[in-house]
Amino acid sequence: MRSAHEPGRLLIVDDNKVNRILLTRGVEHHGHSVETAENGKQALEMLKKGSYDLVLLDIEMPEMNGYEVLEACLQDDDLRNISIIMTSSLDEIDAVVKCVELGAEDYLNKPVNPILLRARVNASLEKKRLRDEQRKLIRTFATKEVAEELSRTGFSLGGNYVDGSVMFADIRSFTTLTESSTPAEIIEMLNDYYALMFDAITGNGGSVNQMIGDGLMAIFGAPVYHGDHCQRAVHAALEMLELVEGFNQNQAAQDKPQIKIGIGIASGQMVAGFTGTQHRATYTCVGDTVNLASRIESHTKVVGKPILIDRFTREKLTDDVQVDDLGEVVFKGKNQAVNIFAVKPN
Amino acid sequence: MTVINTATFEELKQMSGEDFINELIDAFLDDAPNMLANMKSALDAKDVESFRRNAHSMKSNANTFGAEELGTLAKELEQMGKDNDLEIGNRLDVLNEAYDKVAKELKGMRV
Numbered sequence: 535m536r537s538a539h540e541p542g543r544l545l546i547v548d549d550n551k552v553n554r555i556l557l558t559r560g561v562e563h564h565g566h567s568v569e570t571a572e573n574g575k576q577a578l579e580m581l582k583k584g585s586y587d588l589v590l591l592d593i594e595m596p597e598m599n600g601y602e603v604l605e606a607c608l609q610d611d612d613l614r615n616i617s618i619i620m621t622s623s624l625d626e627i628d629a630v631v632k633c634v635e636l637g638a639e640d641y642l643n644k645p646v647n648p649i650l651l652r653a654r655v656n657a658s659l660e661k662k663r664l665r666d667e668q669r670k671l672i673r674t675f676a677t678k679e680v681a682e683e684l685s686r687t688g689f690s691l692g693g694n695y696v697d698g699s700v701m702f703a704d705i706r707s708f709t710t711l712t713e714s715s716t717p718a719e720i721i722e723m724l725n726d727y728y729a730l731m732f733d734a735i736t737g738n739g740g741s742v743n744q745m746i747g748d749g750l751m752a753i754f755g756a757p758v759y760h761g762d763h764c765q766r767a768v769h770a771a772l773e774m775l776e777l778v779e780g781f782n783q784n785q786a787a788q789d790k791p792q793i794k795i796g797i798g799i800a801s802g803q804m805v806a807g808f809t810g811t812q813h814r815a816t817y818t819c820v821g822d823t824v825n826l827a828s829r830i831e832s833h834t835k836v837v838g839k840p841i842l843i844d845r846f847t848r849e850k851l852t853d854d855v856q857v858d859d860l861g862e863v864v865f866k867g868k869n870q871a872v873n874i875f876a877v878k879p880n
Numbered sequence: 881m882t883v884i885n886t887a888t889f890e891e892l893k894q895m896s897g898e899d900f901i902n903e904l905i906d907a908f909l910d911d912a913p914n915m916l917a918n919m920k921s922a923l924d925a926k927d928v929e930s931f932r933r934n935a936h937s938m939k940s941n942a943n944t945f946g947a948e949e950l951g952t953l954a955k956e957l958e959q960m961g962k963d964n965d966l967e968i969g970n971r972l973d974v975l976n977e978a979y980d981k982v983a984k985e986l987k988g989m990r991v
Binding site for chain 1: 900911940955
């Protein structure tokens with residue numbers, strides 16, 4: 535699959551040669567550039583001299599361990615904003631929790647799963663890009679010209695017509711699941727599931743604006759404008775399927791239930807903006823496109839395909855995404871038939 | 881218990897790529913004797929911290945290659961280090977023997 539992500543500059547810190555090679559290979563494969571350090575002290579020196587978007591940081595190291603590097607970065611004005619993902623073995627979970635509480639962005643278990651590695655790296659880079667953009671905006675927000683530029687490029691606050699893609703995703707076989715699992719297991723599973731889905735969605739520039747039970751709604755193309763929102767939404771959907779596959783492998787290994795998901799995407803004009811009260815508001819989208827996306831998502835049950843999209847989304851896709859034309863469907867409450875396409879999983 | 885879990889190894893091969901697995905094996909065969917030697921000297925010097933860290937590295941690499949027995953032994957030694965307990969008996973010899981078996985097997989698995 536062609537990556538929709540910008541390449542980043544990464545620093546990989548690990549005292550173990552095998553781990554360094556594996557991690558480097560895993561991210562270089564997706565177009566990112568990598569430098570490596572063998573211990574915390576060397577890493578800190580490199581961070582002070584060079585410029586990196588993201589650090590993959592081992593915890594257990596001689597000279598200066600990962601925890602000490604993280605602390606040093608957070609206390610340094612120039613290094614405070616660097617994104618850091620901790621890499622650790624499963625039994626170091628206490629140390630990982632400490633690092634995330636302190637300010638690490640995320641973590642990865644070793645031996646590292648290549649699908650999770652890619653998702654976490656891309657999501658972190660995308661978050662950093664957005665943070666950098668926001669910082670730049672805030673610095674110059676005072677001038678009228680910039681405000682005009684913002685409205686021209688589509689960063690819209692308040693009700694507005696926007697062009698975007700809406701995604702609905704739902705866990706398919708959840709009901710049977712709930713009967714065979716304990717409440718604690720279900721919540722834990724949902725949390726793990728949501729974390730992965732958020733990675734895939736934010737990694738492709740989308741934002742999740744609603745979660746209801748086992749379903750979620752996400753928007754691509756607003757509030758931050760992306761001209762290629764259709765492509766991003768479909769790439770996110772494909773990544774979500776891959777992540778669910780990895781998730782299921784993990785679940786199977788622990789003898790826990792596995793899940794199936796359905797995803798529906800529709801694109802077009804919609805009304806977007808902040809709704810709510812003065813005390814609580816959320817960014818959301820309403821309109822026919824949103825209703826259609828929800829109907830399409832339900833239709834995945836009928837046709838037994840994991841990802842369905844409408845014609846507008848299909849027309850904006852590049853050739854690397856393969857689709858099957860499923861013909862026209864008349865949805866409940868709609869007068870006109872809609873042409874539906876199934877996206878083939880990778 | 882097999883010396884190398886084939887499923888784990890195949891997964892690793894898939895992730896690293898066929899052409900890369902040799903480099904990974906060589907890196908491990910290059911590094912592991914140092915870890916074993918470091919554990920020995922740490923034991924002699926009663927340096928619990930270094931002992932634990934080298935056992936940790938050995939465990940981490942063993943798990944990567946699917947060397948389950950080696951991983952289990954190294955994990956046990958790492959835990960003893962964590963517990964400040966260096967009364968390890970003949971466990972380091974057992975670890976060396978397990979490593980020799982793994983090294984022989986891995987050499988044969990180079991592509």
